Amino acid sequence: MTEFELLGPCAAGPALGRAVLKATAEDFQVDEVLDIPLAGEGEHLWLWVEKRNLNTEEAARRLAKAAGVPLRTVSYAGLKDRQALTRQWFSLHLPGKADPDLRAAENETLSILKVARHKRKLQRGAHAANGFTLRLTALQADREALDARLKQLSQTGVPNYFGTQRFGFQGGNVHDARQWAERQALPEQRNVRSRLLSTARSYLFNQVLAARVADGTWNQAQVGDLLAFTDSRSFFPAGEAECSDPRLAVLDLHPTGPMWGEGDSPAAGAIHALEQNVGAALAPLGQWLAKAGMAHERRILRLPIGGLAWHYPEPDILQLEFVLPAGCFATVVVRELVDLLPAGHTDSPCVF
Structure with a gap:
């Protein structure tokens, strides 16, 4: 099935050009926005985890194995893209247990950035939003037209x-x-x-x-x-x-x-x-x-696209920064701007 069959028409008008998204994991960055003050004590260990080209479910399995606990005791608020650089929270239920040594879960695809105790587990859907930083590379589009379209989208969603x-x-x-x-x-x-x-x-x-x-x-x-x-x-x-x-x-x-x-x-x-x-x-x-x-x-x-900002770090790169409510997709913002090309190619649109 094509993208049009799965989604439908764009609203802002025809695509303004072409670009590549996700040539590297750093081109698609996601930060979970979770406004929950952690107590600093309790039977749940919360972990702020950075993942590179690793999906959420596999990260949970690795954390469970390293901690020596069943997978069902590992919780997360939402699923994040695999082909991306993402930062999100996990929680481990560890009643009566000390903090485990989780170094076995870490490598070039997973890093634990913060650790804190809390009295409750992390619930699915608990995050309020996701912050995105996207880099569209191999950009072939008129900058003035892109600027006008982005201003339009910031006002219309x-x-x-x-x-x-x-x-x-x-x-x-x-x-x-x-x-x-x-x-x-x-x-x-x-x-x-x-x-x-x-x-x-x-x-x-x-x-x-x-x-x-x-x-x-x-x-x-x-x-x-x-x-x-x-x-x-x-x-x-x-x-x-x-x-x-x-x-x-x-x-x-x-x-x-x-x-x-x-x-x-x-x-x-x-x-x-x-x-x-x-x-x-x-x-x-x-x-x-x-x-x-x-x-x-x-x-x-x-x-609605929160905090939409953009700049061109190089002539053929457009960097976008914005926040979307939980459960919403950054790619539907991009499709209102340009057609996406496969990484390494600039001659034909992606096939979805």
Whole structure:
């Protein structure tokens, strides 16, 4: 499947040129933003870990092995990209135990930067945001056009698509989810089941968002919409008054799209009809998610880009710095700027 099939149209206009992302791990840096004061004591050991070209789950396995504890006692707030330089928190449950020697977990791909005790374990989704530093190399684009587009995105945000990383190589996870959905059966392995259910929900959400980007309503509240604040999971219906809320204009409040699950969408009017039409076209996936007991949730359609800054350290390099809410994808910001090329090539776009 192509990127367009998995995500949908861009909102800001055609790509302004080409560039390479992730030629090295340092070109894609992620820092977890976690505003939790640590007590300095307790049965949980928290670790601030830097990873290079290493995924979160493998890092957890290495920490568990080095500490001599079961993998289930290692916790983290969220998954981070493998092909990147990332810094994130882990916690180890060590009741009645001294701090273990974790040097066996460290090498050129993993470093432990800080260690602190706390009374509670690190919960999934506990981080508020992620800070990104991206370097687009082998850049082929007009700088003035890029500057104008970046100023535009800082004011409008971008469509909050799930990135292609969610769907596996060439959308393979979508293919697998559809096969299970056709049989209305679930994989026995918990991690496979979780991955494919997440894929299906993300794909359906992207299809709704793509339809609203196409009709120009992705960043405009409509009567019948369900609205949510950037960092809130709760939502409320939009009437005429809510559609004029000034917080929409400053990117604090946003229309939302469905994260499919049990029950009908609580949206109303034309928005409900649009969501129903998308669901009908992909009915087996929606029915599969409901049968699996997934709850109907909402996700904001518009992604505000916090603290967006940029500069050109070299003529053919654009460096971007920004903050996104947890669960959002930096690559959907980049796709509103340029087409991405494979590392080492400058003649053809990436195939997703």
